[in-house]
Each structure stands twice: as structure tokens, then as C-alpha cells.
Amino acid sequence: MSRLATIWAIFQGLLLEALPFLLIGVLIAGLARWIAPGGRWLQRLPSQPLLAPLTGAALGFALPACECGNVPVARRLLAGGAPLGSALGFLFAAPVLNPIVLASTWAAFPDQPWLLAARPTAALLLALALSALLQQWPEVQLLEPALLEERRLSQPLAEVGLLERRSGLVGAAPVTAPPTPERPNLATVLEHSSREFLDLAGLLVLGSALAAVVQTLLPRTWLLAVGGAPTISVLSLMLMAVVVSVCSSVDAFLALGFAAQITPGALLAFLVLGPVVDLKLLGLFGVVLKPRAIALTAAGACVVVLLIGQWVNLWLL
Amino acid sequence: MGESLAALIRPLALALWGAVLLVSTLTSRLELLLRGVFHPLVGLSGVVLLAIALQQALQGRRERHWNRSWALSGLLAIAVLLLPPNPSFSDLASNRNSDLGSDVELDFLLPPGQRSLTDWVRLLRSQPDPQLYNGDPVRISGFVLTQPDGPPQLGRLLVRCCLADATPIGLPVRWPSGFSAQPDQWLAIEGRMGVDNVAGQQRSVVLPERIRTIPRPAKPLEP
Numbered sequence: 409m410s411r412l413a414t415i416w417a418i419f420q421g422l423l424l425e426a427l428p429f430l431l432i433g434v435l436i437a438g439l440a441r442w443i444a445p446g447g448r449w450l451q452r453l454p455s456q457p458l459l460a461p462l463t464g465a466a467l468g469f470a471l472p473a474c475e476c477g478n479v480p481v482a483r484r485l486l487a488g489g490a491p492l493g494s495a496l497g498f499l500f501a502a503p504v505l506n507p508i509v510l511a512s513t514w515a516a517f518p519d520q521p522w523l524l525a526a527r528p529t530a531a532l533l534l535a536l537a538l539s540a541l542l543q544q545w546p547e548v549q550l551l552e553p554a555l556l557e558e559r560r561l562s563q564p565l566a567e568v569g570l571l572e573r574r575s576g577l578v579g580a581a582p583v584t585a586p587p588t589p590e591r592p593n594l595a596t597v598l599e600h601s602s603r604e605f606l607d608l609a610g611l612l613v614l615g616s617a618l619a620a621v622v623q624t625l626l627p628r629t630w631l632l633a634v635g636g637a638p639t640i641s642v643l644s645l646m647l648m649a650v651v652v653s654v655c656s657s658v659d660a661f662l663a664l665g666f667a668a669q670i671t672p673g674a675l676l677a678f679l680v681l682g683p684v685v686d687l688k689l690l691g692l693f694g695v696v697l698k699p700r701a702i703a704l705t706a707a708g709a710c711v712v713v714l715l716i717g718q719w720v721n722l723w724l725l
Numbered sequence: 726m727g728e729s730l731a732a733l734i735r736p737l738a739l740a741l742w743g744a745v746l747l748v749s750t751l752t753s754r755l756e757l758l759l760r761g762v763f764h765p766l767v768g769l770s771g772v773v774l775l776a777i778a779l780q781q782a783l784q785g786r787r788e789r790h791w792n793r794s795w796a797l798s799g800l801l802a803i804a805v806l807l808l809p810p811n812p813s814f815s816d817l818a819s820n821r822n823s824d825l826g827s828d829v830e831l832d833f834l835l836p837p838g839q840r841s842l843t844d845w846v847r848l849l850r851s852q853p854d855p856q857l858y859n860g861d862p863v864r865i866s867g868f869v870l871t872q873p874d875g876p877p878q879l880g881r882l883l884v885r886c887c888l889a890d891a892t893p894i895g896l897p898v899r900w901p902s903g904f905s906a907q908p909d910q911w912l913a914i915e916g917r918m919g920v921d922n923v924a925g926q927q928r929s930v931v932l933p934e935r936i937r938t939i940p941r942p943a944k945p946l947e948p
Binding site: 410411413414416417418420421422423424425427428431432435516595598599601602603605606607609610613623624652653654658659661662664 | 735736738739742745746749754755757758759760763766767769770773774777778780781784792794795797798801805808810811812813815816817885886887888889890909
């Protein structure tokens with residue numbers, strides 16, 4: 409019984425910490441829809457393999473949100489017709505490359521300046537690698553079907569044929585929400601944002617519940633391989649990041665609790681992997697990516713983070 | 726009822742989640758869950774959600790379909806409102822490593838009688854010689870922290886971000902004969918610091934003169 413009470417409390421803790429950031433993300437996405445309804449500027453973002461994810465990552469500085477908040481923003485970028493590379497770069501790098509997260513990392517580790525440089529650099533490398541990896545597949549196999557249809561409507565006809573658009577002229581029934589070129593009124597934007605918030609909050613609830621159950625039942629000592637074993641400590645902290653599922657805006661404070669017991673590579677791995685892959689995010693990613701693309705993201709991120717962690721350990725130990 | 730409820734479900738679910746955030750901030754719930762610096766953000770988000778819910782209700786745009794997942798999330802919000810968090814501190818502690826993290830630095834030292842349990846633990850980590858504190862007065866409070874090997878200690882949970890990173894710390898207590906400390910029980914202890922011999926090594930131990938059962942304090946987590 410006391411276990412259940414503990415799970416319920418941790419669940420509430422994770423949820424209450426994440427909901428404000430989800431709200432910020434949804435409101436930013438709504439604001440973008442209101443300011444630039446047609447999303448023309450989105451389509452003008454660069455699409456070169458290297459420049460696209462870099463631009464997406466840089467957008468993190470303009471749109472401060474943690475990983476829960478930036479899922480709706482990334483979805484909005486994709487629906488508005490932004491190049492795939494830019495949107496993926498934003499999705500994977502912005503949870504770290506934003507002022508709030510960098511400030512909290514600095515507040516937690518003022519005596520470790522290397523971490524303040526290493527965390528954003530590693531996050532950027534991870535975003536570049538994941539974006540290059542996912543772009544090996546065509547969009548049809550990557551993106552969630554409803555998002556793909558919305559996206560097709562925003563893309564110029566030169567890129568997508570009428571058959572692919574399914575917009576009513578040819579093919580199936582028209583999709584329900586064609587983009588309106590004129591500015592929607594604020595009430596409509598709020599209505600859309602409130603739907604999006606409730607949809608994503610439902611997914612966040614599922615993810616938080618899963619994370620709360622796993623971390624209550626799994627002894628923390630299993631997740632914290634104490635000592636200087638370079639590879640094992642990186643792997644165990646990666647598992648910890650996936651299970652604990654706290655937002656990137658607060659995870660540096662959490663890491664402070666065990667920073668002294670672990671290798672620097674493991675500390676960096678925890679701070680870089682958590683914002684991209686964790687149990688709480690599984691449901692949220694479902695509104696952007698197909699399940700196999702989520703699996704590929706998780707596997708790719710783990711390999712890249714393990715390599716980065718190992719390299720840092722070689723360099724600093 | 727179906728149609729009228731379907732029309733209201735979105736503003737209702739939004740308002741319920743807004744109420745969860747606001748009520749948690751205004752009552753002492755967040756003290757149990759999150760570090761203080763995030764409390765204003767949670768409260769403000771609650772106000773924004775309630776305002777959006779009100780605006781959407783007044784606008785009265787009807788939903789075409791009954792949305793089951795919104796209804797479920799609304800029910801869950803009611804459950805969160807009705808069932809405040811009440812974690813077992815011993816359960817949380819038993820699952821975690823007891824460690825103060827990076828090297829402990831003490832900025833200033835309070836007189837012995839004013840030190841909290843956390844102050845004592847930090848002091849004993851930085852200056853572990855038990856003879857330094859022998860006979861010092863002790864007035865501390867904490868919960869009964871069961872130990873896998875040995876008698877229970879008096880403990881506290883340290884939190885840096887949220888309940889997910891709660892770290893237990895504890896002080897050994899020489900419990901009076903006949904006193905049985907129950908897990909999760911909150912106690913206030915007045916007494917003196919003494920010295921124990923454990924496996925040939927000296928360590929500080931609290932020698933209680935007066936033990937009182939107290940309710941869980943409003944701010945049970947320490948930074």
C-alpha cells in the first residue's frame with residue numbers, strides 16, 4: 409500500500425513539474441500560428457543537410473522550452489512545411505540549447521565550466537547525428553500520418569503531387585483543417601491550443617505514470633553504478649536518464665545529487681540523453697513520429713551518447 | 726446529458742487541470758513534490774489554464790464528438806485533487822543511496838541546540854571526530870528511517886529538484902529500551918550527543934532525553 413502511495417506522489421511530482429512547460433510549448437506554437445498563419449517563413453528555413461539541423465537547434469534560443477514543451481512546437485514547424493532537417497534539429501537540440509536549461513545547468517554546476525560548454529556541444533552533435541540518421545528514410549515512413557497530411561497541405565505543389573496531397577481534388581476525402589492563409593482570430597488559436605494541450609497532457613499522464621512505477625519499483629542502486637568504471641557508469645546513468653524522466657530544465661539539479669559518485673562522461677551522458685529519450689516522452693513523440701522512427705531515434709541516441717560519454721571519460725579521467 | 730457534456734468537456738478538463746496546478750501551489754502540496762523555485766511557475770500556469778477554460782466556455786464552440794481521452798484526463802485531474810500525495814518516506818529512502826553529493830562545505834555553524842538534523846549530518850561529514858560533539862545539546866526532528874542492517878535512525882529527505890531525486894540522510898539514535906520506532910513516524914527528539922563504538926570505530930549517536938511524536942511538518946523536504 410505504501411508503495412502505491414509513493415508511486416502516486418512521484419507521478420504527481422513529475423506531472424506538476426512538466427505541465428507548465430507543456431503549456432508554454434503549446435502557447436508558443438499557438439502564437440507562431442497566429443503571427444505567421446501560412447507559415448511561409450517556415451518553408452524558407454534552410455534545408456541543407458548540415459545547415460538545416462543547425463538552424464533548427466538555434467531556434468531553441470528563441471523558443472525556450474524543455475522537451476515536453478518543444479514537441480508541440482516541433483509538430484507545428486513540421487505541419488507548417490519547415491524542412492525536415494530543421495524541425496528534427498529543433499526537436500532534438502532545443503531541449504538543451506535554450507536559455508532556461510543552460511542557466512539551470514550553470515546554477516547547478518558553477519564549479520564545472522567544462523560542463524556548461526560540453527552539454528550544449530554534445531546536444532548539438534546528437535541532434536546532427538539523429539537528424540542525419542532519420543533523414544535516410546522518406547518522410548512517409550517517418551512522420552505520423554495526420555501530421556504528414558497537414559504538412560503536405562503546406563508544401564508547394566512542386567514538391568508534393570496532388571495524389572500525395574489527398575486534398576479532395578484527387579483521392580480520399582478532404583482533411584478537416586486546411587491551413588487558412590489569413591490570420592485566424594485569437595479565439596480560434598486558443599481553441600486549437602487548448603485541444604492540443606489536452607491531447608498532449610493525456611500522453612504526458614501515461615508517460616509520467618510509467619516513469620513513476622518503474623523508478624519506485626527499481627532500486628536506485630541498480631541505476632547508479634558507483635565507482636570509476638567508465639563504460640558501466642555511462643550505461644547506468646543513461647538508463648537512469650530514461651527512467652527518471654524529469655524535464656531538461658531541472659535535470660541538472662537532480663544530477664547534482666550524484667555527480668560526485670560518477671564519472672564525468674556518465675554525468676554528461678545523463679544530461680544529454682534525458683532531454684531526447686525518456687519514458688515520459690514516449691507518448692508525446694507519437695504525435696510527431698511513427699513508432700519505428702521513435703525506436704530508431706532511441707537506439708541512435710543511445711549509441712551516440714555512449715560514444716560521447718566514453719570519449720569524455722578518456723579525455724578527463 | 727451526452728450532448729451538453731460533450732460541449733463542455735474541453736473547458737471542463739482545462740479548468741480541472743488548472744485547478745490542480747493552482748490548488749497544489751496554494752496548499753502545501755508542492756512542498757512535498759517540487760523545489761521552491763518552480764512553485765510560482767506552476768501557480769501561474771494554473772491561472773492561465775483557468776483563464777483559457779473560462780474563455781472557451783464563454784465562447785461556447787460546440788465539440789462535434791465526445792472525446793473520451795479528455796474525459797479520462799478530467800477524471801484523473803479530479804483524482805489528483807481528491808487524493809493529495811502522501812508518499813512513504815521510508816519507501817523513498819530505502820530505494821535511494823544515502824549520499825550528500827559533492828563535498829560538503831559549511832558556511833557557518835549554528836550553536837548545537839539550534840542545529841537541525843541536516844546541519845548535524847553535514848557537520849559530522851565535514852568534521853567526523855565524535856569527541857568534538859560529546860555532550861552537546863541536540864534538538865532535532867525527522868522521520869524514522871529504517872536501516873537494512875541495524876536499528877532505525879532519525880532521517881530527513883534532501884531534495885534538489887523534485888521528489889524523484891529525494892536523497893535520505895540519517896543520524897544514529899540510541900533508542901531507549903521499550904521504545905519502538907515505527908517506520909514513517911515523525912519524531913522530535915531532545916537530548917545530548919554521545920559516542921558509540923561500532924565495530925571498533927567511534928561514531929556520534931543521539932542520546933534522547935525526551936521523544937515526542939509530531940505530525941509531518943509543512944515543509945518535510947530539506948534543500
